[in-house]
Amino acid sequence: MSAALGRFPTNAHRGSDGGGRPGDTHASAASIGLWVFMGVATALFSLFIVAYVMRMSGEDAITIALPWQLWLSSALLVAGSAALQWSVGASRGRNPARARRLLLAGGLCAIGFLCVQLWAWQSLLGAQVMPAGNPAGSFFYLLTAMHGLHLTGGLAAWAWTAHDAWPEPARAAWRIALCARYWHFMLAVWLVLFGLLGWVTPEVARFICGTS
Template sequence: MTATLVASRLDHGSGRGPGDARANAASIGLWVFMGVVTALFSLFGMAYLIRMNSSDAVTLALPWQLWISTALLVAGSVTFERASAASRREDAVRARGLLLAGGLCAIAFLCVQLWAWNALLAAQVMPAGNPAGSFFYLLTAMHGLHVAGGLLAWAWVMRAFRREPEGGAWRIALCARYWHFMLAVWLALFAMLSWVTPDVARFVCGTA
């Protein structure tokens, strides 16, 4: 995962002198990566809209567990931002605790997503068959993979911050930026899966 490669660069340099160049390079790399991911999910969104315009598409009743996973991702994003602020104040103890809590929220998010999958499978909504169901599994799996990749980067940042807390502010800031991005992507996916019904798709595609 590109997020992991970015995190590996964060393991070197203290954020001063040559470390500033590494921080800038990692920041640019992360922006580029987020642009690529945005384009990828945008293409998936257009494909979903077109597929929901088909005659065999039906509305999918989303599992209620998704509200819990959304709350966990929001909590994680807020916690990472607070960890970034604490690291800028050089409050290493608080920053480390908040960084740990943010990662635990992300892990819990993945667990609840699996719970939602199990709920759909129990309701006989399979990956093949209903277009809405197929895209639900595909989109949530893709997002989950990016969250998992971010967790690898988070673990690297945790290790680097434990060794060098005085130079970890920019590392945590990049970690927080990634989780804000993952939250934004998830909210867009959740809204699309909730509101793009076959009628909406036909209206947008001009076939209503």
Template structure:
């Protein structure tokens, strides 16, 4: 336990410096990179499938609800909060700094929960507009892509809870957990921005041009 509590290099997970000496932190960091690589491949395959399906003769362009802009703002705010929490935890000296890291960590998690709520709100708006999962290709992929992203973010909340527990129970040893949380939130933000741009601006004409069927 003393090696965990006293290791000064643990915070360097957040800065890209040398790997920490704690084997748990190193293993968790590598595991997260591997998972993000797999998730990137998965979302890339879904993206290409969407492009190909949108090149069909029955494809139409969706009018997306304004709630998705709220979702984007919430996810961005959560990503910023977690990055600030990682920085505060890395440099925390004294009770006040530790509490700042905890508050920022809590804010990041609350933004993620609000993001998921806003996504459900957007689904309600789409369903009220008679856009069903089986209505047309754009509608089907809208629910599929947003659901897949939401599930990955919900899974990230498990890691966030783990980091929050460590921040309260072992403040000196929790910095690398918060840093990993921040890294995953940045990844989720990047994926969401890509999906949002795809859903908003990919038209059948653009899809046919990409697929060479225009």
């Protein structure tokens, strides 16, 4: 199967004499599939956000101090998203060396993001903020874990894309573009979660829920 997928970018450069362009068809199908997946993921995270706000409106909810490492991890995810977007432009502009460097940088920034998130977990655990007990702490671990799992899945796709694109990035520019789109999505989700965890206090949650 991987060999067959590897031939699609080559076919994408052929003309449409009599049979269309199979590479374009495959890229369009993959793009639609990614949009559908991101829609499902958006619905999932939306449900978690609603649950968080409702739970934080309870009388037992206490705000936790977010570890400073989250600012570092956020910067890494922003950098990774930008690097992948620039890699798309470099691959389409026939600059393979720059495309490879930026593609590699995007993945390494995502790996760094996950490592710093684990560092943030250790910091909270050291401050006796456990997964069970305080609703804010429980949701912190749940939401960051869910986001981390989605990004880990994206890293698997990134590794496949990097392997396929390394010899000639221009032939896999559409795959790099899909990775960049997913990274932008993961960045947007993380910024929402970061704002939610940092600024939706019990008082704000009660105001939203109309119980203040």
